[in-house]
Amino acid sequence: MGNIAIKIENISKTYLGSLVPAVKDISLEVASGAKFGLLGPNGAGKTTSISILTGLLNYDSGNVFINGMELKKGYKKIRPLIGLVPQEIALYDTLTARENLRFIAEMYGIRGKQMRQRVDECLDVLGLGHNGHKQVRKYSGGMKRRVNLAAGILHKPEILILDEPTAGVDVQSRSMILDFLDELNKQGTTIIYTSHYLEEAESLCNEVAIIDYGSVIIKGNIRDIINSKAEYTDLESVFLHLTGRKLRD
Amino acid sequence: MMKLLTSITKETLLLFRDLGGLLLIFLMPMVLVFVMALIQDSTFRKLDETRLVVAFINEDKDSVGFAIEKGLIESDMIDIVKEYDGRYFERETLIKLVNEGKYQVGIVVPRGTTDKLREKAEYLVEKALEDDNDPVVKPEIEKSSVILYFDPVIKHSFRETVRMALSKLTYGIEARMVFDRFAMRVSEILDTETILEYDPSGIIRLEEHNIVDKHTEVLPNSVQHNVPAWAVFAMFFILIPLSGNIIRERNSGSILRIRLMPGSYVYTIGAKILVYLLITIVQFILMLLVGIFILPLLGLPVLELGNNVFALIIMAIATGLAATAYGLALGSIFNTVDQAAAFGSVSVIILAALGGIWVPVFIMPTLMQNISLVSPLNWGLEGFYTIFLRGGGISDILPWIGLLIAFSLVMMAIAYYFFSQKKN
Numbered sequence: 001m002g003n004i005a006i007k008i009e010n011i012s013k014t015y016l017g018s019l020v021p022a023v024k025d026i027s028l029e030v031a032s033g034a035k036f037g038l039l040g041p042n043g044a045g046k047t048t049s050i051s052i053l054t055g056l057l058n059y060d061s062g063n064v065f066i067n068g069m070e071l072k073k074g075y076k077k078i079r080p081l082i083g084l085v086p087q088e089i090a091l092y093d094t095l096t097a098r099e100n101l102r103f104i105a106e107m108y109g110i111r112g113k114q115m116r117q118r119v120d121e122c123l124d125v126l127g128l129g130h131n132g133h134k135q136v137r138k139y140s141g142g143m144k145r146r147v148n149l150a151a152g153i154l155h156k157p158e159i160l161i162l163d164e165p166t167a168g169v170d171v172q173s174r175s176m177i178l179d180f181l182d183e184l185n186k187q188g189t190t191i192i193y194t195s196h197y198l199e200e201a202e203s204l205c206n207e208v209a210i211i212d213y214g215s216v217i218i219k220g221n222i223r224d225i226i227n228s229k230a231e232y233t234d235l236e237s238v239f240l241h242l243t244g245r246k247l248r249d
Numbered sequence: 250m251m252k253l254l255t256s257i258t259k260e261t262l263l264l265f266r267d268l269g270g271l272l273l274i275f276l277m278p279m280v281l282v283f284v285m286a287l288i289q290d291s292t293f294r295k296l297d298e299t300r301l302v303v304a305f306i307n308e309d310k311d312s313v314g315f316a317i318e319k320g321l322i323e324s325d326m327i328d329i330v331k332e333y334d335g336r337y338f339e340r341e342t343l344i345k346l347v348n349e350g351k352y353q354v355g356i357v358v359p360r361g362t363t364d365k366l367r368e369k370a371e372y373l374v375e376k377a378l379e380d381d382n383d384p385v386v387k388p389e390i391e392k393s394s395v396i397l398y399f400d401p402v403i404k405h406s407f408r409e410t411v412r413m414a415l416s417k418l419t420y421g422i423e424a425r426m427v428f429d430r431f432a433m434r435v436s437e438i439l440d441t442e443t444i445l446e447y448d449p450s451g452i453i454r455l456e457e458h459n460i461v462d463k464h465t466e467v468l469p470n471s472v473q474h475n476v477p478a479w480a481v482f483a484m485f486f487i488l489i490p491l492s493g494n495i496i497r498e499r500n501s502g503s504i505l506r507i508r509l510m511p512g513s514y515v516y517t518i519g520a521k522i523l524v525y526l527l528i529t530i531v532q533f534i535l536m537l538l539v540g541i542f543i544l545p546l547l548g549l550p551v552l553e554l555g556n557n558v559f560a561l562i563i564m565a566i567a568t569g570l571a572a573t574a575y576g577l578a579l580g581s582i583f584n585t586v587d588q589a590a591a592f593g594s595v596s597v598i599i600l601a602a603l604g605g606i607w608v609p610v611f612i613m614p615t616l617m618q619n620i621s622l623v624s625p626l627n628w629g630l631e632g633f634y635t636i637f638l639r640g641g642g643i644s645d646i647l648p649w650i651g652l653l654i655a656f657s658l659v660m661m662a663i664a665y666y667f668f669s670q671k672k673n
Contacts, residue, residue, distance in 0.1 A: 016670070056505055079511050088502030092259070094266040099259075106255040107510040135266075151506065 004068070005159050005190040006030040006053065011062035013048055022048040023214040026062075030192060030207070032158075035185050037205035037222075038194045039239065042248040045214040046194045047087065050163050053192070054084050066159065080108065083157030087164040089144045090151065093137035097128055097147045100136060101154060108155035122150040127176060142173030149177060153184065160184065161192045166200060178204055202235040212243045252512065256520030263494060264524065270490035274528060275535065278483030282539055286475040286549055301407055304343045304352040305329040311363030313422050317395065320418040321356070326410055329356075347398045354411050355398035365393035370426040374434050395419060470550045476540035477633035478606040481626050483536065484529040484569050485597045488576030491525045492589035495580025518664075522573050529569030555636040560643045564636060567653040568629035574660035575625070581667035600624045628652045 008028040014021040023045040030036045040046050051057035053064060055075050064071035066078045091100045101119040105111075110118055123132045126146040136144060149165055162181070166174045181204060185191050195201050201208060202222060209219035218225060218238070225238055232238045264270065305321065307314035321329045331337055333346065340357055347355040368390045375385045395415060399408055425447050432445035498504050507517050540552030554561060576593070583589040601607060603620055604627030610618050621627045632649035635641035 051505075054505070054509055056508055076511065079509055082509060084506060084509050086502040086505050088500075090502030090506045092263055092498075092503060093501075095259070095262055099262060103255060103259045104506065104510070107252055107507070107516070109252075109511075111251065 003032045004029055005032040005034065005066070006192070007063075007065040008049075008053070009063040009065075011049075011052060011059050011064065013052060013057065013059045021214050023052070023059075023211075026211065026214070026216055028209055028216065028219060030190060032067075032190055033185070033188055034207055035181075035191045035205045036193065037201040037208035038192060038211065039198065039201055039208055039235075040194075040211040041243050044212045044243075044248075046211065047163055048214075049211070050084075050161055050192070050194065054082055054161060055079065080155060081158045083152040083155065083160040085149050085152035085160070085162040085165050087167065089136070089148050091136045091144070091147055094135055096133050096135050097123060097139070097143075097150075098132040100147065101132075101150060104151050105154045110155065118154060122154055123147075126150050126180065142169040145169045145173060146177065149180070153189075157189065159190045159192065163194050164196065165193070166195065166197065174200070198236040198239055199234070208235070210239060210242055217242050252516040253519055253523075256516045257524055260494075260520050260524040264490065264528070267490060270493070273486060273489055274483070274532060277486070278479050278532060278536060279539055281482070282475055282479045282536060282544070283547070285479060286471045286544055287547060289475060290471040290549055301326060301354060301411065302328050302330055302352055303411065304333075304338055304346060304355040305331050306338045306340060306343055306355075306357045307331075308340075308360040309358040309362040310360075312426070313363040313366055313393070313419075314358040316422045316425075317356075317358055317415070317418050320421075321414070324414055327414060344398055347400050350400050350402065353400040353403045353407060356411075356415070357396040357398070359394060359396060362393040362395065365391055366423060366426055367430075369393075370423075370430045373427055374430045377431070378434060378438070472540050472544050472550045472552050473634075473637050474609055476536055476544075476552050477637065478609075478630055480533045480536035481568055481604075481629040481633070482597065482601050482606050483532050484629070485572040485575065485600070485626060486594070487525050487529050487532075487569075487572050488579055488593045488597065489590050491521065491573065491576030492580035492583065492593055493586045494521065495577065496583060496586050496589055500585075518577070522570075522577065525573045525576065526566070526569045529572055530565055533565045533569070553637060555638075555640055557636055557640075557642045560636050560641065560646055561633075563643060563650060564629070564632040564646050567650045567657075568632070570657045571625050571629070571653040571660070574657035574664070577664040578660040578667075581664040597626070600626045603627065605630055625653060625656045628656075 006029070008026055011026045012021055012024045026045070026049060038046050038049060048057065052059045053066075053071075055071055055078065066074075067081060069078055071078060091097075092103075095103070098119060101122060102115060105115045105118055119132075120129065123129045126149060128143060128146055128150070131139070131143065136147060139147065145165060145168075149162075152160060152162070160181075165181075166177055169177070178200065181191055181193070191204075193201065193205060205222060207220065208222055208225070209216050211217065222235060226232045226234060229241075231241065303321065305318065307318050309315075318329065321327050330352065333342055338346075343352075343355040343357065346352050368388060372385065372388055372390065376387075379385045397411065397415070399411075428445075428447045432447070436442065436444045498507070508514050537552065537554065541554075545551045579589045579593050583592065601624075603617070604610075604624030605613070605621050606626055610621045610627065613621065628649045632646045632653075635645050635649070639645070
């Protein structure tokens with residue numbers, strides 16, 4: 001299991017008070033260093049899966065292994081290995097970008113000169129070096145997304161989980177974020193990525209799993225999936241074919 | 250420890266950049282103390298140490314009139330006013346002003362009162378020294394009167410206060426006049442220039458002691474009630490910014506990131522408790538300073554702190570902790586800032602009303618006095634009363650501290666339960 005970053009075995013989860021499982025019997029494997037896309041329509045179970053992967057949500061049955069360690073038993077050791085970029089702008093909007101990042105870095109035990117260097121590095125690489133002193137609430141949507149991303153990578157996690165990291169940003173910010181993720185992956189970071197932008201997933205990821213109604217309906221190498229049927233021309237056509245055109249809430 | 254300090258720094262920055270929250274925390278209670286202490290001052294004085302303002306006319310302008318005037322001026326309970334619009338009262342004006350409620354009591358010592366009393370004293374002395382062969386004929390002496398006018402709405406107790414004060418004065422004057430007359434006649438009979446001196450202090454002295462212990466119901470003045478009362482109220486209002494902080498942190502997703510940080514959730518909650526607890530203590534100190542230095546400038550009494558500073562600090566910490574824990578619980582239960590703010594503020598106002606913050610418990614009906622015991626704001630207030638009014642120390646406030654700590658623990662347990670439910 002040495003080169004498997006994430007292994008999910010038959011995970012099921014039903015929220016308290018709900019009769020319908022949010023995810024049911026999901027199994028997945030993500031290799032170390034992979035760029036893995038977790039795709040699906042609204043309410044398919046993507047965010048639930050990510051919350052389970054990060055240990056933020058209890059699951060009812062099954063097992064999750066991160067770098068070979070069982071999540072529930074080895075959570076203390078696993079936590080520093082994971083970076084999370086949630087769908088929400090998970091920042092304090094009355095703090096400056098620099099204050100937000102300093103807080104997060106120090107909570108990960110990065111202090112002093114090393115902390116300052118790392119914060120500056122993350123701000124610079126995401127094009128925020130000159131705006132680090134501004135309160136986050138004064139940022140544009142794209143800038144907020146970039147700080148949100150910086151906050152997830154400050155502690156140099158081995159596995160970076162991103163939930164819709166480019167939602168609502170302009171083309172320039174999106175392009176920068178995707179380039180940055182690509183670069184991060186080249187440096188060895190395993191990337192788990194969810195998005196509704198399928199062309200974005202197609203260009204970034206090498207493997208995907210499409211889930212719907214809480215179950216995995218297809219998984220594998222993107223090229224292999226697209227080539228598996230004549231009617232599949234791109235990832236979007238695969239997606240629509242498998243999940244249908246019915247509107248989701 | 251470093252993580253705790255980091256979290257404390259973050260919480261402090263967040264708090265100090267929330268201007269609305271700061272105004273709510275610091276300004277609102279001070280305004281409440283000013284307004285409520287001023288409004289309630291006269292009410293508290295009436296309960297305890299009211300000085301009646303009495304309109305007074307001395308038509309007699311002789312011994313009795315002057316003696317009554319002097320006695321009233323020296324009284325602890327009565328202030329006399331002799332002029333209106335720069336002119337001495339006339340009887341019609343006095344009656345009119347009392348009737349209009351401008352003054353609750355009017356006193357008139359009619360012309361000739363001293364003369365009538367003198368005649369009566371003379372008769373009594375002569376009668377006492379009467380020679381059987383030369384009986385003293387009782388003269389036709391009209392009874393002398395001191396006339397009292399009362400506002401019809403005056404409380405019975407006030408009416409009695411004035412009556413008692415005047416009775417005491419007139420008996421004293423009467424006795425003195427008889428005594429002086431008698432002493433003069435005795436000197437004449439004995440053919441001596443030595444005249445007995447009247448001793449107005451009397452023979453029987455009333456010796457008063459205030460027995461104050463923790464069971465004594467001591468009535469506070471408006472400052473001693475309002476300063477601790479609104480300080481406790483303000484401390485509990487900390488729940489608005491605190492619960493808002495927790496909910497915003499959760500709804501923004503920051504909490505997800507924090508929960509992923511090693512061991513950080515405990516530090517985050519710990520930092521919140523410490524920072525907001527410290528804020529409640531600062532609130533309390535500021536309110537005390539207002540009571541000591543600012544309210545007296547408005548003519549209100551100075552706040553007396555009692556004599557046990559350590560007990561005061563412990564009491565403030567226990568109250569602040571209860572308030573912080575309540576905010577923590579609400580932040581964990583509710584999903585939106587609006588829900589928590591609405592429930593939180595209404596619940597604190599109800600608990601304040603029940604707990605004797607708005608209206609002191611001692612003037613509530615018995616049923617409400619019993620109900621007040623369920624309010625943590627009442628526990629805080631009673632603890633401060635014990636220190637300020639009854640001279641209580643640590644052992645005296647232990648029951649209130651115990652209740653506040655127990656309340657804090659229950660609130661923290663509730664918060665823990667709801668926080669852990671978010672993982673399900």
